[in-house]
Amino acid sequence: MSQTKIHKALSGPTLESLGPVTAEEAQLLERLDLARLPRHVAVIMDGNGRWAQKRHLPRVAGHRSGTQTARTTIETCARLKIDALTLYAFSVENWRRPKTEIDFLMQLLREYLKKEMPLLQKNEIRMRFLGRLEELPAGVQRDVREAMDKTAGNTGMVLCVALNYGGRAEIVDAMNAILGEHQGNGASSRITEEQLARHLYTEGLPDPDLLIRTSGEMRVSNFLLWQIAYAEIFVTDTLWPDFNRARLLEALVEFQKRERRYGGIREDRPTTEKPARVAGE
């Protein structure tokens, strides 16, 4: 057995780490192989507006309820010892929404970071933010920096919040960073996949194995375009505020049913994929 496998076997998740579970969750957990969980789960949290509309509530009530779902998802993934979780909180396209909704979303995130810091620390979660952070309001930038600094020493799951994020923008930013380095040191102009991956916001993280999208849309919506090259995609009709722990476990069970071939004939990661190292290690 390799060192990494021994480490996983000794320190892997146990059912107890989830605390009390419902009968439905217990049934799903029976079908889940805790040793074969995805290393990185990425989520497009969609359907907050529709959830609110169905209840004749303002859209922002859907976002508030969605924050509660984010909390449950974060804690469950951390306790299952998943290496990384990325949540799509605000895209570069979301600036087209009414200013009141944008302000509310930014405020919600700031509140979350303040209120949930003890839970993040207790679960040893390390925070990262993916996106053009320099374009965010100054207060948000401050809170984001503080959350990263406060959790930098944690050794558990990496929680990435995609904020002012666009997949194409990320690739353009990476290319510009590489161009800048090339101009500085006169290096050759051929760019490799590894080099590009090293300049993405997700530098050092394994690529997502599982991409979850709620509320039924069959779109990737400019999310982690490079990184989801081999991800299994799980789309559920459940609206994000209703995506409870059982629905998350269901997605993990479904993931384990898929045969991953990476273009080959059996489960074998492609040679260009980075090793299972997580940023900061």
Ligand code: FPP
């Ligand atoms: C999509 O629903 C959701 C968003 C654009 C925002 C998601 C943000 C949160 C849940 C806030 C908290 C995040 C964290 C990380 C604490 P939508 O408004 O597009 O829904 P619709 O398609 O039904 O209109």
